[in-house]
Every structure is written in C-alpha cells, then in structure tokens.
Amino acid sequence: MxxxxxxxxxxxxxxxxxxxxxxxxxxxxxxxxxxxxxxxEGVIDTMGDDFADSVTIEITRLMQLAMDLEDDPSKAEKVLKKARRIGHDLRGQGATYGYDLISDVASSLYRYAERLYSFAELNPDVLRAHADAMRAVIKNQVKGDGGEVGIDLVKSLDSLVEQMAG
Incomplete structure (x- = not known):
C-alpha cells in the first residue's frame, strides 16, 4: 500500500x-x-491418426443427411440440427489434430446452418459441397491450411454460403 x-x-x-x-x-x-x-501430447498424436477415420464417418453422415432432405423435405429441421452439430464438432477438432482445413470447411458448414432463416431454405447441394471438400482433404491427407488451394476452397465455400444463406 x-x-x-x-x-x-x-x-x-x-x-x-x-x-x-x-x-x-x-x-x-x-x-x-x-x-x-x-x-x-503423445495421446493427442495417436488420436490424430484416428481423426481421419472420424471425419470419414462424419462425411458419410453429412451425405446421408443430404439424401434424407431430398427424399423428405419435412425432415429439414432434423437435418439442419445434425449438420450444424457436425460442423460444430469438426471445426473444433480439426486444428487440434493438424487438419486446419477441415476446421475451416466445418466452420463454413456451421455458418451456413446458423444463417438460414427457415428450414425450407436448407439446400442438400450445400451439404454435399462441404462433404466433398472434407473428403478431398482427408483423401489427400492435407494437413494445415492447404496452402493456396485450401484458401481458394474455403473462399468458394464461403461464397456459396453467402449466396445460399445470406
């Protein structure tokens, strides 16, 4: 004092x-x-090896959600909630395991789900675009942000989200 x-x-x-x-x-x-x-840190590294498998499962779920929406548009609310959850979970996990680009793609998916004004606006093609982007990242084992190609990929998804969900 x-x-x-x-x-x-x-x-x-x-x-x-x-x-x-x-x-x-x-x-x-x-x-x-x-x-x-x-x-x-060793445990996290080991879990990182399993992360690609986890993402592959989530990609399959996202593709199934797109098909469910096409088959029955009345499922839009349920589909949106599940797609939002996938985006939320993967955006947090990707960077932890060195897949920053997965985090960026998942963030784009999450933003899309958050911006929709009504369930009727949910577009299965937007879900597929995000699933396809994640599939390419995992298939090619792209770590980090993916460089210039990764940046362009995220920009194109963000543009799609802006167009489809304002």
Whole structure:
C-alpha cells in the first residue's frame, strides 16, 4: 500500500496479492510434470491418426443427411440440427489434430446452418459441397491450411454460403 496525492485529494493505492503466482510458482509450469505433458501430447498424436477415420464417418453422415432432405423435405429441421452439430464438432477438432482445413470447411458448414432463416431454405447441394471438400482433404491427407488451394476452397465455400444463406 502506498499513500499518494493527486491534485487536491489523497488516495491510497492497494496492490492485491497474486494468489495464482503463489499456487503455480515463479517458473509458470513448475507444478506440472513435464513427462505428463509429453505423454498427453503423445495421446493427442495417436488420436490424430484416428481423426481421419472420424471425419470419414462424419462425411458419410453429412451425405446421408443430404439424401434424407431430398427424399423428405419435412425432415429439414432434423437435418439442419445434425449438420450444424457436425460442423460444430469438426471445426473444433480439426486444428487440434493438424487438419486446419477441415476446421475451416466445418466452420463454413456451421455458418451456413446458423444463417438460414427457415428450414425450407436448407439446400442438400450445400451439404454435399462441404462433404466433398472434407473428403478431398482427408483423401489427400492435407494437413494445415492447404496452402493456396485450401484458401481458394474455403473462399468458394464461403461464397456459396453467402449466396445460399445470406
């Protein structure tokens, strides 16, 4: 605590204790075993190998949703909710496992599902376009953002979403 004065009045400066620093220590990560971190990273790497299989399953589901919508437009609400969930889940997982482009495509799918004003606007071709893009990424094992081709792919999907869902 320190007494200070400014202008006509005096005030007291109170510095609260840094309780987090006391709990963690001065080294930042001193309370965490480095070997434990290394093992956790190994588990994530192993799970990354399975991620492509998980995406393939989600692609199949997305394609089935597009067919379900074509067969029975009254299923649009159910289809939209499931497509939104696929987009939500994959956009979070892709970057974790090194598939940033999957995250970007899934984000586009999620934005599409979020922007629709009515279930009747749901277009199976937009679902297929996102599924096809993800299939290409997994088939070609494209890690990261896919470079210039990946950027162009995401731009084209974003343009499609803008056109179809405003």
């Amino acid at each position: 320190a007494e200070k004065s400014q202008g006509n009045g005096a005030y007291q400066l109170i510095t609260p204790p840094n309780l987090l620093k006391a709990k963690v220590g001065k080294g930042g990560m001193s309370g965490i075993d480095p070997e434990l971190i290394k093992r956790a």
